[in-house]
Amino acid sequence: MTESSPARRRGNGVFVLACLLPALVLFAVFMIVPTLNVFRMSLYTWSGFSPDMRFVGLGNFARLLDDAQFVRAFQNTVALLVVVTVVTMGTGLFLAAIMTRQRLRGRTVYRFVLYVPSVLSVVVIAAIFSAIFDQKNGLLNGTLRLLSLDGLQQIWLGDQQLVLWSVAIAMVWQSLGYYMVLYMSGMASIPEEIYEASALDGASAGRQFFAITLPLIWQNLRTTLTFFVMSAVNLSFVLVRAMTGGGPDGSSEVLLSYMYKQAYTNSSYGYGMAIGVAVFAFSFFVSLLVSRATRREPLQF
C-alpha cells in the first residue's frame, strides 16, 4: 500500500469539498437563511407584503403571553403530543411484540391492514374520519346505535370537549402502523437464543418483553420517539386544518394552525413568525427532554 502525500490528501479534501459545495449552498440558501429569517421577522410587525416593517423587539413574544387563543393552542398541542405519543408508541410496541413473538395466523394481513393508513394522504384520512365521526350517519355513532348504546352517541366534531380527542384518534390511526413496522424490524433482529434461554429459565412472555425486547430495541425507541414527537406537531396541523379548521370556536386549534391564521389571514406575519419561533423552541425543548429522559447505557447482543 502506498502512503498518500500531504499534497494528494489536500487534493482529495478539495475534491470532497467541491462535491459537497452544491448541497451546502442549497442547504444554506433554503434551510439556514429562511430559518434565520423567521427569527429576524419575529422581531417585527409586518403583514408579509408591505415594505413597511416596524421593529418591535421582543414585543411579539410579550403579546403571546397575553394571548388566550395562543395559550389554548399551546395547551391543545401539548395534550395531543402527550396522549398521541403515549398511545401510538405503547400500542405500536405491544402490537409489534405480538406480531414478532406470537405465531399469529394471518400475521401478514394484520401488518398490511395496520400499515395502510401510513401511506394514505392526510387529507384522505381527514375525509375518512369525518365520515366515521359523522353525528348522524357515522360509523362510530352507527355502531353505538347497533349495540343499543344510544346514550353514548356524541357530536364528535361539534363538542368542544371531545373534538380534540377525535383528532387524536385520527392521528393515532395514521401513525400506528408505521411505528409498529419499525419496531418489528428492530425486534426481528434480536437473536432467538436469548428468548430460548430465558424461556428455559421460566420467563413469561411479559417478562421477556420488559427484560429482553425493550432494552435491546431501546436505541430504536429513543430515535423514533424524538422523530414522532416532531412529526406529530406537523400532523396535528394538517389534520386540524382539514377536519375542523380549528373549531368549533377555536377549541381544536393547535400551535401551527394558529400560526397559520395569524400569519396568513390576520395579516400579522411578524406575530406568526414569533409563534413559529415558539414552536421551534418548544420542539427543541421536547427533543432535549425526550433525549435526556430516555438516556440509558446501550445494550448489545
Next chain:
Amino acid sequence: MRRSLVLVSAAISALGLLTGCSADGDGSGSGKTTLSVAALEGGYGRDMYAQVIEAYKASHPGVDVQLKISKSIEDEITPNMKAGRFPDVVVLGQGRKAALTETLIKDKALEDLTPVLKAKVPGEDRTVGDKLIDGIVGNLNTNPYGTGQTYTMPMYYAPSGLFYNKGLFAQKGWKVPATWDEMFALGEKAKQEKISLFTYPTAGYLDAYFFALLADVGGEQFYTDVMTYKQGVWQTPQARQALDLTTRLLKYAAPTTVGYANEQDFTKNQQSILDNKTLFMPNGTWVVGEMKDAPRAAGFEWGLTPLPPVTVGGKRYITTSVESVWVPAAAKNKDAAKEFVAYLYSDEAAKIFAKSNAIQPIKGIASGLSGENAEFYKVYDETTVEALVGGFASTAPVEGVDIKATLFDTANSIISGDKTEDQWQAALNDASEKLRQAGG
C-alpha cells in the same frame, strides 16, 4: 489548474441548481404590453374570463393578456408577490379565508382606482361611474379608508340573506315571518314537526345575517359605528338587542349545526334545508350552483328573504356581497390595468359575464335576468328593503385579534353552551376597542 477547474465547475453546478429554481421571466420583449390578470375561479366558472379576455384582445391588439385563474388564486400569486412580482389586475373579493385583499388594504398597497370611475368605458360613451348602480361604490367595501378614493371596484354583486324552501312553506301553509315574534312562533310550530328553525353552513356565513341585523336594529349610522369600531359600540342597547335576538334564534338551531360547521361537512348543513329538516340558513346566491346536484324534497324551490324587521314596518337591509377587482400599487402596467378594468364594465363584457350568472352592478342588468336569479334580485325591488354593502373597516393588523371570528365563531359556543351572551358581548367589546386603537 485542475483544482481550480474542479472548484469552478462545482460553483457553476451550484449556481445552475439555484437558477434552475428561480422563477420564469415576464415574457416581455415582443413590443406588446403584457397584462397579467389573476382571478378567483368561483362559482361562475372560468370560461367567462377566457371569453372576456379574447374579446378584449380583439379590440386591443397592442395588449397581450395572460390569465392565471384558480380556486385558490391567493396560493398561486402570493409567493410571487412576496418576491415583488405583482399581477396587474386581480379579481378577488374580501371575506376569503386567506384575506389577501384585506391584507393589501391594511398595507395601503392598492392602486387608487377613482380615475377608473371617471374614465369612459372603452368603445362606449358613458363613464364607468355612470354605468354603476347607485350606492355600490363609496362604501367601506370600495373605499376602505373612508375617504373619497375608491380602491376596489365592485365586480359582481349578489344578495345574501336567509335561504329557505318555498315549496315547504307552500305545502305547510306557512308564511315567511314578517316580524321576529313571528319568526320565533314559527320556530315553535316547526319544532312540533321535528323541523329546526335555523342553521348555518359554517359560522363565517353569519356575515349575511349579522351585518343586516345590526343595520336593522340601529340604522345605518349604528352599523357604520360598529364597522368602524366606535368606542363602546358593543355596550350599547342596540348591540345588546342584536345579541339577544341572535342568542334566542340560536336556541332554535338544528342540533347538527355545530358538528357540521367545518370545511369538510358544511354542505351537510345546507342539505338540511333541501331535506326539509331546517327552515332558514344565511347564504349567498352561489348556494344554488353549489347544491345543484344534491337530492331534495319533492316540490323544492329556493327562496330568499331578508331578516324580519326589528320594528314593525321598519326598514330592512339585505347584505349584498360584492366581489372586487383591484390593481396592486406595485403592478408594472398600471395604466393598461386601469383600462382593462374599465373594459370589464362594457356591455360586451357584461353580457359574457351574465351568461355565467355573474351579475355585475350595472344599471338595468337585473331586469334582463331569468329563472331563480331573477327571483333573488327581486328582493331589491321591495320598497322597505335596502342593499347593505361592506363590512368591518380596515385597520393596521392587531396581533391575535380577529373581530369577525369573535362575532361569528362564538355562535358555535352559544349553541353548545360553552359561552354566555355576556362573554360574547365582552369579547366583542374588547376586540373592537383594540382595533379602534389601531386606527379603525
